[in-house]
């Protein structure tokens with residue numbers, strides 16, 4: 001994993017799920033955006049941050065898919081003071097991730113093939129709930145904006161700071177689209193609205209969760 005600088009106090013760790021990093025105070029405490037898929041990703045994120053002199057203080061999960069929340073468990077276990085934030089809507093599956101494969105199996109206990117780490121993360125405890133309608137949140141010395149990016153999940157949030165948008169899975173790279181053919185979206189109408197909104201926006205950088213490293 002490698003830390004890439006985007007702007008002053010804004011970075012991302014490039015990996016199969018890119019991790020946003022924003023410095024929140026002069027003590028080099030950081031907020032990370034998403035946490036990868038499992039314990040090993042959580043461990044490597046911690047190491048990458050600490051090797052670069054940063055201390056993790058907050059995690060915001062853009063949405064509840066396993067490859068975005070799976071590192072929470074390891075980080076919370078080894079850095080119990082870390083605050084985990086997400087919206088009220090995404091919280092239920094972050095704390096009870098078994099419901100994700102249940103959901104994909106029509107409400108029945110999921111078969112083994114649906115219980116692998118790409119669909120089933122380890123649970124973590126959300127320490128601060130963001131109301132679904134919240135548009136901004138203050139963390140130490142900074143204020144971040146929460147941009148609704150509905151469609152991929154019902155309440156996915158983009159994280160906007162200093163005109164850099166961490167856009168979760170609302171955008172995926174051309175290469176990944178060619179590889180997987182059909183992107184995952186639960187609500188097509190909202191997905192179209194989100195894509196039009198992004199097309200009409202003018203941020204300095206758009207950091208998708210996949211396909212940039």
Ligand SMILES: [Zn+2]
Nearest residue numbers: 063065152169
């Ligand atoms: Zn996703």
